[in-house]
């Protein structure tokens with residue numbers, strides 16, 4: 001492959017990993033079961049810190065936390081008026097936070113096969129995302145250090161212990177009681193099944209994971225947001241992903257992002273840019289000088305090299321230019337009352353992907369409008385975790401929404417998006433406000449039609465795209481993002497799309513429905529339907545929401561043994 005300019009590489013990667021009606025993106029074309037990657041990584045030789053089950057963890061909260069800790073409802077997460085005081089970060093609170101963000105949600109069983117599901121979804125359930133927490137003394141067992149989260153055991157693996165003085169100097173800018181979290185991707189886990197397109201799915205999964213962490217943080221009264229300005233190299237150094245000797249023979253981890261998790265109200269102590277906290281990158285140097293232990297386990301007996309994935313990863317690494325933008329002003333995201341308040345923790349654990357939809361269930365227009373409102377950038381969690389200009393907009397296939405005629409609709413998520421969509425879409429579209437939808441929601445009818453056939457066809461002939469209440473495509477401001485923010489914006493567009501997906505999953509559950517992310521779609525056929533003839537907008541992710549049909553052949557078991565008691 002010729003050495004190319006990073007922007008050209010990212011663009012080329014994107015175009016050549018499109019699915020077309022007559023040709024799918026390159027992959028092996030079959031599943032090589034002998035090399036199926038282990039979905040759980042651990043680091044051999046590390047000290048393990050067991051995390052308590054949430055109930056037991058809550059029983060050890062400090063008295064003031066125990067008094068304020070309660071089962072908040074899902075809708076309360078979006079209502080500042082009902083927020084309880086933040087919990088004190090410490091090992092018990094960390095246990096609860098990780099359990100409800102990245103822990104196991106269930107085990108499924110079919111005959112002798114068992115597989116785990118997690119709070120955060122993943123394309124093909126392959127789970128390329130690994131997570132780390134970086135915290136000071138007292139938060140995770142005494143010493144300041146870097147810990148890998150092992151969701152199968154619900155435990156932390158102590159990878160690095162910082163020198164105390166180096167930590168104190170480097171962490172001087174961290175808000176009181178805060179800690180850092182970082183994500184990496186093991187591309188091979190996705191590439192094993194999906195080949196070259198897998199880099200995209202790894203980015204979606206990062207977005208889902210960030211959103212899952214943001215939502216769980218809200219349960220604790222914490223904020224959680226990506227720290228802008230950290231380079232990929234610095235994130236790799238902080239979590240030890242660049243320690244070649246620790247990864248010898250094991251699949252590498254590509255750094256994704258660093259997040260600050262802080263008790264609400266304290267996130268801005270060192271603010272140099274509005275509400276955002278600037279974390280001193282000398283923390284990465286402190287990590288380099290720390291005491292490391294553990295060797296990454298190998299996940300597969302063998303692996304296939306996908307040069308274009310490596311090229312896209314390298315070209316899209318964050319180079320350190322902070323692309324931070326002011327957070328969207330908070331909009332009203334209060335939903336109409338539900339029959340019964342749904343505890344947020346329960347909703348988070350019950351989230352699943354529908355394997356098939358019943359083709360009959362409908363959603364009311366009020367509930368649908370409230371759900372769409374939660375997808376707007378100002379809704380609060382999870383979108384306030386992404387400190388950049390929102391650049392994803394929705395084209396919706398409405399199949400069964402009571403009071404709305406079936407058809408093609410649009411939800412531009414910003415004013416700029418509205419202009420862009422109107423200019424790029426087919427000029428014959430109607431762009432009218434449908435009756436029954438509040439005027440302040442930027443939701444437009446483009447064309448009346450029964451879209452079930454075309455929705456199914458565009459999403460790789462998957463019935464779920466036709467049999468739900470609605471399905472949608474997420475359109476990214478592709479040219480503008482790359483031109484203004486550089487090649488690293490390629491990853492961030494998928495992260496934003498993943499976060500919208502996570503929000504849709506939870507909203508679907510809260511509405512008594514179920515969602516499914518759809519990574520398989522025919523890219524340019526979607527663009528053609530909408531009249532898009534260039535790269536100003538590119539569809540990055542599809543999603544469907546409807547009445548699920550459960551697979552009676554599968555049995556479900558709790559995520560952890562303590563939950564069966």
Ligand SMILES: Cc1cc2nc3c(=O)[nH]c(=O)nc-3n(C[C@H](O)[C@H](O)[C@H](O)COP(=O)(O)O)c2cc1C
Pocket residue numbers: 117118120121122123124125201204205208351352353354355462464516517518519520
């Ligand atoms: C980025 C992404 C793409 C996905 N694409 C599809 C898809 O095209 N078709 C499908 O049936 N499910 C798809 N899924 C759903 C996953 O298969 C599902 O999340 C995974 O099996 C884990 O199950 P869970 O969501 O119930 O935890 C996708 C999920 C994600 C996160």
